[in-house]
Amino acid sequence: MPQFLELLPRQEALDTFIHNLPIPHPKMEQTRTIDSNGRILLEDIISPELSPPFSRSTVDGYAVIAADTFGASDSMPVYLPVTGEVAMGKPADFSLLPGCTCLIHTGGMLPEGADAVVMLEDTQIASPNEIEFFKSVAAGENIITAGEDVRPGDVVIKAGSRMGPAEIGGLLALGILDVMTAQPPLVGILSSGDEIIPPQCQPQPGQIRDINSYSLQALIQRYGGQAKLYGIAPDELDALERIMKRAFEECDMLIVTAGSSASTRDLTSTVIRQLGKPGILVHGVRIRPGKPTILAVCDGKPVIGLPGNPVSALVIASFFAIPALEHLMGKTQTTPRPVLKAELTLNVPSVTGREDFIPVHLFLAKDGYKAEPIFFKSNMIFSLARSNGLLRIPADAVGLSAGESVEVYLYL
Amino acid sequence: MPQFLELLPRQEALDTFIHNLPIPHPKMEQTRTIDSNGRILLEDIISPELSPPFSRSTVDGYAVIAADTFGASDSMPVYLPVTGEVAMGKPADFSLLPGCTCLIHTGGMLPEGADAVVMLEDTQIASPNEIEFFKSVAAGENIITAGEDVRPGDVVIKAGSRMGPAEIGGLLALGILDVMTAQPPLVGILSSGDEIIPPQCQPQPGQIRDINSYSLQALIQRYGGQAKLYGIAPDELDALERIMKRAFEECDMLIVTAGSSASTRDLTSTVIRQLGKPGILVHGVRIRPGKPTILAVCDGKPVIGLPGNPVSALVIASFFAIPALEHLMGKTQTTPRPVLKAELTLNVPSVTGREDFIPVHLFLAKDGYKAEPIFFKSNMIFSLARSNGLLRIPADAVGLSAGESVEVYLYL
CATH class of the missing domain: 3.90.105.10 (Molybdopterin biosynthesis moea protein, domain 2)
Structure with a gap:
């Protein structure tokens, strides 16, 4: 039997795992x-x-010295002579004289002297040489000044x-x-279990095709990693050890999905213990699916032992393997995990003290999203493929009721 | 001046656009x-x-005929002789006789005769040949039957x-x-405007570098399209017409970002009108940023005229160009757009009757996500790069108040 150490809540398990990884030195x-x-x-x-490199108009209109428009209104318009037009893509090669105006287009360079622009819709052509203004503007109105977005020396992206x-x-x-x-880190992926055969083979009684190598590969690639598949290891210590050690040497990170039986899971943890220090940090997470998760750091490299059930493996990989991958790549700016609020369509039972994730089908109704649980056993991969989100049942809840507003984690 | 037809709300504009596209015939x-x-x-x-191809145990334990465990409890355990073990990856080549049990591992093939599995933790080895059961099980418990996930002929993915x-x-x-x-559709992207120069050039006064070609290319690629850049067209009808017609012929979809001035926007719509029927369907959307959006269908191909401001162009492309791209690829299963509920940190004004989107910085506080608005003018691309979401102000709101729970659209 696997000896589970204390089962950790998901966030604590993740923190323990990531904090034991060394400061990343990603290959640039x-x-x-x-x-x-x-x-x-x-x-x-x-x-x-500077960005923008010069002061520009943000509207189509007339460049002015703001003070010249003071008091302008529908009933008391201000009249200014028009002395030119700023051509697009050209310097405004004239200065605007006090008491004058000039035509300017969105994005046009503000001529020297001008400090605002009046929108075209607040003006009217009074005569070929004179514009009528129905609205006053403050200095800075309808313009973006040189360097307003960025100045030299600013850190624009961290x-x-x-x-x-x-x-x-x-x-x-x-x-x-x-x-x-x-550079995309190289993530070694190994499936294990005597019952697992490659997808191109025809299963004999007792055998099933490998899913995890490929679903995990797709997940790793989606988040910017490079996956290297090491095939399927048998439930046999020497063989597992040989393949895991090679994969560990060759890769920046290693994911092993255990065959589903307890004896195989034991083999995985036995080999992980030999890979390096500090070794296994988390052995069991208070979550469903995915309790028998192993999180280890061996000589600075993350090593993850996932349950063999494909739904568990994929859900757990999204919670632990992706943050480890992003850590390896030096990602420090966090991206919020997309969570949607939806109304639950059915009652869902759960056990207090354990965080549950249940595949749901989200659909948009008149009054917002509804989440319809897809009840499943964790080896039913199509329950996951049919779903478009994971309903989260917090550890402190004893189930959720139909009609409740619930949190659904979206797939990326 | 551009003649805006009636400004449509965003959803209505999108529906009008997509419903006028022909039934897609994506290249397979x-x-x-x-x-x-x-x-x-x-x-x-x-x-x-069938999936699974045979009935399997979902736990480590003992396969039984459920009826043989009836009444088992801590105080009144049931004892059954153990007659074998199911090897992983092998057929269970024996039948379970009534009144007997056998050891089985998670994923192991259920032997003929057995109809349930008792978890290991609810049992104890009484003697080398006898197991003590502390719990009864119902038929079907802790197993997944052959074909329970999928049966032959089931549509597993649509x-x-x-x-x-x-x-x-x-x-x-x-x-x-x-x-x-x-096959990834080919999306032609063209920037226009006399003030726009390629990124590798040094801007002279009045000039700015092209942003839109590249931000739109990245967006199109991210959603599975193939982008082809047609460079920068000058504010000149003949040249714009020549380039747009070529791009339209060569591509499955065309996106033109207008130079920011009104005269350039006019040129774009003039050329779009020549590309085919029914032509321009939406000219102006009741949204900020992005009011001067043009949505057209010309001889069955989507053509989009985007505002020249980079923030507007990117926001609007995510609302209209991506759905059109997905339509071209034959995507019919909808993906919910990830929206996060967050608490607004500042008051944000807005105008009734117009839907506003404002870049925000989302961060996780103790009591959930907070959204801090990044006030911006729509030509400030770094306001967008610094943000990690777009705050939505519904058309019927007159601004939002600090502390309110708001909807933030996440970037993908």
Whole structure:
């Protein structure tokens, strides 16, 4: 029988695990900014210049000296002579004289002297050379001043952020064409169990096809890791030890899904104990599915023993393997885990003292999202594939009732 | 000046746009199941076999005929002779005789005759050949029967679903090694505006670097599209027409970000009108940022004119370009957009009748997420890069107050 140490709550288990990992030293590589989508940035990006590089109008209208519009209203318009137009993409190569105005387009460069823009809809052409203003503006109104977004020396994106569309656009706006990002860590994945066969084989009685290697590979890839599959190890100490040691040497992180039987789980923990210090930190989490989770750090590398049931393995990997992977890549800026509030459609029982996750089908009704539980046993992978979220039942709840507002974790 | 037709609310604008797109005929390609992560499945997957292929134990324990345990309790245990053990990965090549039990591991094949399993912790070894049971079980308890997850002929994953880790694992469990998925549609992206220069150039006064081509490219790639950049078109009808027509011919979808000035926006809509029927469906959305959005369907292809401001362009693209892209790929199974409930830290003003989206920084406090608005002008791309969500102010609200529970749309 597996000797479970004290079962830890999920957050405590995660903290124990991550805090025992060394400060990450991800391998860096220079990446073209346009190719950095989804990667983890490993340097603070310091702006070399002002953004915007010059003061610009944020509307279509007339550039003015704000004071010249004071008191303007529908009943008492102000009239100013129009002395020019700012061409797009060109310097405003004239100064605006007091008591004058000039036509300017959204994004146009504010001419020297001007300190505000009146929107076109608050004006009218009184004569070819004169504009009627129905509204006054304050200095700074409808403009964005040079450097208002960013000044030279500002840290615009912090090391440890994940690059996305806005980050990529922002860096290119500053002319930053290359960035240092983390190389995808290599995550070794090993399935074990005498009953497991490769997907291309026809199962004989007592055998089932490997799921975990592939679902975990897809999860690791989605979060920016590189997966290396080590196949299926038999329930035999020498063989398991040989494969696990090789995978541990070759990879930055190791995930082993145990065959589902207790004896196999014991083998996994026996081998993990040999891989390095401090070894197993968490052996059992107060969560369902996924109680028999093993979290270890061996000579600085994260090693995770997952339950063999595919639903447990995938749910638990999302809670523990992904944070470890992100730690390895140097990700420090946290991304909120997307949680949706939904109305539960059925009563769901649970046991106090244990956090439960139940696959649900979320659908949008007139008055918001509804969550319909998909009852399942943890080896039913299609219950997970049919779901689009995981209902969380907190450890202190004795079940949840139909109609209750509940938290549903979304898949990414 | 642009002639805005009636401004439509966001959802109505989206419905009008998508309903005018023809039934999609995505180009299919055969994909290895393990390489299908993130792709849209284009066939119903029908199970060729039972899953699990045989009845299995879901716990470590003793297989029994449930009736033989009736009445078992701590004070009145039941004793059964143990007649064998089911080996993992092997057929249970014996039948369980009435009044007998056998050892079985999680995932082990249930021997013929047995109809339940008693968990190990509810038993005790009374003698080498006899087990003491402290608990009765009902028929079916602690087992998963053959075909309980899936039966032959069941549709296990519907056409139009996005493949993810659970889908990949599930299909491999059934031995399905290849699937038909949608080829990534080709999305043409064109920036326009005399003031826009490529990121590798040094801006002169009045010029700014192109952001939109790259932030939109990253967004399109993230959702499974293939982006083709057509560079920067000048504010000149002939040139814009030439480039837009070429991009329209070559691509499955076209996105043009207008130069920010009104005259450029006019050029864009003029050219879109020439591309095909029915043409422009939505010209202006009751939303901020992003009012001057153009949604068109031309000869069956979606064409989108986005505002030139990078924040508007990216926000609007996430609301309209992504659903159009997913439609082109044949995605029919909806994915809930992740929305987080958070507590607003500051008062935020807004105008009734318009839906507002404001970048916020979400952080986890003791009592849940807080959303701190990042006030911005829509050309400040770093306000977006610094944020990790978009606060939604519904059209019927006159601003939101500090302390209120608000909806924050998460980026994916």
